[in-house]
Amino acid sequence: MSLMDILTIVVPSTLLWAAPLIFTALGGIFSERSGVVNIGLEGLMVVGAFTAIVFNLTFVGTFGNATPWVALVVAMIVGGVFSILHAVASITFRADHTVSGVAINLLATGLTLFLVKMIYDKGETGIIKESFSKIDIPILKDIPIIGEIFFQNTYWTSFLAIIVAVIAWYVVFKTPFGLRLRSVGEHPMAADTMGINVTKMRYLGVIISGALGGLGGAVYAQSITSNFSHATISGQGFMALAAMIFGKWHPLGALGAGIFFGLAQSISIIGSSLPFLKEIPSVYLLIAPYVLTILALTGFIGRADAPKASGTHYIKGSR
Amino acid sequence: MAKRLTGLLTPIIAVLLGIIVGTIIMLVSGYDPVAAYTALWNGAFGDIYYVGEVIRQFTPYILAGLAVAFAFRVGLFNIGVEGQFIVGWLAAVWVGVAFDLPKIIHLPLAILASIVAGAIWAFIPGLLKARFRVHEVIVTIMMNYVALHATNYIIRNYLAAKSGDKTEPIHQTASLRSEWLESLTDYSRLHWGIVLAIACCFIMWFLLEKTTRGFELRAVGFNQDAAQYAGMNVNRNIILSMVISGAFAGLAGAMDGLGTFGYAAVKGGFTGVGFEGIAIALLGANSALGVFFSAILFGALKVGSLNMPLEAGVPNELVNIIIALIVFFVASSYIIRVFLDRFNKKGVK
Structure with missing residues (x-):
């Protein structure tokens, strides 16, 4: 097996696994940059995956080939709405952000499985007929070598994730909205005195994270699992959280971390069919993202610092 | 008042x-909510068998709740109880399978193994918090997944019986099971662990409220700077609180490993005990007595819920x-x- 063969297997697979992580990690960035810790990313992915699969199964007759794409939009909306619960609890009701996030995770798994059993009378949905399938990107696929590795047998969603990451970077760092979002997360009182509505910005941050988390879950369900059960989303949300931290709360960092963690995940699955890699016990690949994140936080791989006001409540008038 | x-x-x-x-x-x-709640009640208290199962269910809940509550009292959020629970479970089962000893040594040794494993697993985030100011929430979440994958790997490659994805049953000498308790409750899986769990409630109360060390731990929880100024070693107390918290969590793992199941299996995902522990600690306002009562509530809800699809179709x-x-x-x-x-x-x- 030549290096070329290996790359043409590993690269598309990495991007496939990376896409949901990237979307969700970007969601985490919007929330944390506004100062709200979002442990609930896992739950938001669950909601997104559930919504996408149910929508896909129900409306496949109406939308045909376009169903997965419409389902993405619906999952974003539902994810955004669901995250309002987290926003209300942790911003308005001054709940501990982590506790509220835990509640989001518990509620998401409970509610979605309850609904699955109610609708389908069993613990899992059927398999969707229209999912994201492998495609060759037109024009780009004809570039020699690069085209074969990156643009053949791949998925549109992977490239969407990369584009969204660049957009997120632009929004967070190059627009007035992004500046306000970050200022609210770094020093809410200073932002408030400058006339920025702290509560509004934080609500927006959380809702955007809900939409992107829902998107991540929908992509995962429609490109990797193709149905919804209790095991559909099992830790991807927390891995996205890890990618966000490993990427130092920066959209492009999260993109890189997402791709790197996607590589680890995909090798742990397809590695047994590849030379060299099959010697590595898969456990090392499975735990690599988490261990690396701990090391990054500790400062062994460049220090990762959270936004200053992340996890705190802003109470007007108190110092 | x-x-x-x-x-x-x-x-x-x-x-x-x-x-x-x-x-x-x-x-x-x-x-139909009335039918559902009736089914829930019947499934938890309708029969002595179910009562035994409720007690069995809330035994690890008490310990998981204590683990979260203990860390909370010192101002730390141990979201990693789940991981410490899993490593405690595996450690207890490993000792239970690997050694042939008289019961009076074997059982305490297996329990001790679970406590040490949980404590070590929690020591790492405690150390990182104290030494590098790394937020314990993130580290413990990551440690949960490391625990899940690492224990699965160990079970699959070193401890699995021929069937493939679970260990041999532990030796009788390491078991918490009791025929007497089982026969008392119409052959539920009730085991001696409940005695340990109640004892731990007392230990936590006594440690925090009646000892100098407990006073220091609480002082660190109230205000780190004030505690530091009063000459207390904040870092040591942070690590200590995580270690004790992890010890409770590891012991909770022994409840399932040595009591309910008597083996450890490869897990597809988390057991949820650690996360229920967060809910229990919160509801119990982080006090030993509060944890005890909210663990009963959650145990009853969990066991009773299994009857809801059967009796009420919910x-x-x-x-x-x-x-x-x-x-x-x-x-x-x-x-x-x-x-x-x-x-x-x-x-x-």
Whole structure:
């Protein structure tokens, strides 16, 4: 097996696994940059995956080939709405952000499985007929070598994730909205005195994270699992959280971390069919993202610092 | 007095709100709430067998709740109880399978192994917090997944019996099971662990409220700077609190490893005990007694829920929704207090 063969297997697979992580990690960035810790990313992915699969199964007759794409939009909306619960609890009701996030995770798994059993009378949905399938990107696929590795047998969603990451970077760092979002997360009182509505910005941050988390879950369900059960989303949300931290709360960092963690995940699955890699016990690949994140936080791989006001409540008038 | 009453009222209101919203969800989705709650009650207390199962269920819950509560009292959020629980489970089972010893040595040794494993697993985030100021929430979450994958790997490659994905059953000499307790409750899986769990409630209370070390730990929880100024070693107390918290969590793992199941299996995902522990600690206001009572509530909900699909045709996930809602409402107790205060003021007028 030549290096070329290996790359043409590993690269598309990495991007496939990376896409949901990237979307969700970007969601985490919007929330944390506004100062709200979002442990609930896992739950938001669950909601997104559930919504996408149910929508896909129900409306496949109406939308045909376009169903997965419409389902993405619906999952974003539902994810955004669901995250309002987290926003209300942790911003308005001054709940501990982590506790509220835990509640989001518990509620998401409970509610979605309850609904699955109610609708389908069993613990899992059927398999969707229209999912994201492998495609060759037109024009780009004809570039020699690069085209074969990156643009053949791949998925549109992977490239969407990369584009969204660049957009997120632009929004967070190059627009007035992004500046306000970050200022609210770094020093809410200073932002408030400058006339920025702290509560509004934080609500927006959380809702955007809900939409992107829902998107991540929908992509995962429609490109990797193709149905919804209790095991559909099992830790991807927390891995996205890890990618966000490993990427130092920066959209492009999260993109890189997402791709790197996607590589680890995909090798742990397809590695047994590849030379060299099959010697590595898969456990090392499975735990690599988490261990690396701990090391990054500790400062062994460049220090990762959270936004200053992340996890705190802003109470007007108190110092 | 008024403050104490509010302190007691908040969790009760949170539970009631959770049940009310659960009822609304059932009404909206076309289920019969009365039948569902009757089934829930019957499934938890309708038969002595179920009572035994409820006690079995809340035994690890008490310990997981204590683990979260202990760390909370020192100002730390140990979200990694799940991981410490899993490594404790595996360590206890490993000792239970690997050695041939008389019961009087074997059982304590297996229990000790679970405690040490849990404590070590929690020592790492404690150390990182104390030494590098790394937030313990993130580290413990990551440690949960490391625990899950690492224990699965160890079970699959070193301990699995021929069938493939679970260990041999532990030797009788390491078991917490008791034929007497089982026969008492119509052959439920009730085991001696409950005695240990109740003892741990006393230990936690005594340690925090009656010893100098406990005073220091609480002082660090209230105000680190003040504790430092008073000459207490904040870093050492942070590490110590995580280690004790992890010890409780590891012991909770022994409850399932040596009591309920008697083996360790490859897990597809988390058991959920650690996360229920967060809910239990919150609802119990982080006190030993509070944890005890809220563990009973959660154990009854969990075991009773299994009867809901059978008797009332309602998916048992409804109980998970109610638990999540209770966590929400307890976490949002600020708003409940605001309402209670308003209510009180009106009463005075």
